[in-house]
Amino acid sequence: MSTRLLGRNNFGDPKNAGNLMSLEDAHTLLNEWVPNEKLRLHMKQVAANMKAWAIEKENADEQTALKWELAGLLHDADWEKYPDDHCRVIVEELERRNIDPDIIHCIASHGPAVFGVEPVNNMDKMIYAIDELSGLIHAYSLLRPGGYEGMEVKSIKKRLKEKAFAAQVSREDIADAISRIDVTLEELIEFIIRYQQTVK
Numbered sequence: 077m078s079t080r081l082l083g084r085n086n087f088g089d090p091k092n093a094g095n096l097m098s099l100e101d102a103h104t105l106l107n108e109w110v111p112n113e114k115l116r117l118h119m120k121q122v123a124a125n126m127k128a129w130a131i132e133k134e135n136a137d138e139q140t141a142l143k144w145e146l147a148g149l150l151h152d153a154d155w156e157k158y159p160d161d162h163c164r165v166i167v168e169e170l171e172r173r174n175i176d177p178d179i180i181h182c183i184a185s186h187g188p189a190v191f192g193v194e195p196v197n198n199m200d201k202m203i204y205a206i207d208e209l210s211g212l213i214h215a216y217s218l219l220r221p222g223g224y225e226g227m228e229v230k231s232i233k234k235r236l237k238e239k240a241f242a243a244q245v246s247r248e249d250i251a252d253a254i255s256r257i258d259v260t261l262e263e264l265i266e267f268i269i270r271y272q273q274t275v276k
């Protein structure tokens with residue numbers, strides 16, 4: 077059915093392990109590929125959540141935290157210009173640039189039902205869990221006069237149950253992603269509220 081299935085499970089070249097893009101280059105790519113400011117903000121928010129999760133929950137070193145951040149920053153980079161080929165284009169671009177395969181696999185597996193690639197490691201699983209939830213939490217912040225100020229976990233849980241609210245956010249994906257990690261929905265919501273509000 078889907079035209080976006082990637083049709084493979086191996087991404088990048090193992091000999092490129094540790095080959096990270098600079099944050100500056102990642103932002104340049106983003107600015108060139110993603111004219112839509114709202115979409116760029118979404119990627120920056122997911123990146124901030126990913127980086128913070130790596131540091132706070134995974135005790136990641138600087139290099140590993142950068143990997144998590146880069147995956148977040150680039151995961152939807154091709155969404156605006158290549159909607160029918162979303163994921164394939166950025167994956168191939170990062171392969172062409174000889175980027176670390178972990179980052180490429182993480183991006184390729186951020187929507188298993190759409191791209192047909194299963195999340196394997198914690199970085200893969202967390203981007204899957206954070207992506208949609210981050211979008212819903214941001215949508216809710218835009219409705220509140222105080223934005224993120226005083227936002228409560230229980231309000232987000234309520235919005236999740238309202239199918240009409242931020243209807244494009246897949247509740248199924250969120251539930252599936254949470255079922256794959258040793259983290260509660262409440263913990264992840266609290267974490268995202270805390271970190272993504274700092275992103276401008």
Ligand SMILES: [Fe+2]
Nearest residue numbers: 118151152207
């Ligand atoms: Fe996304």
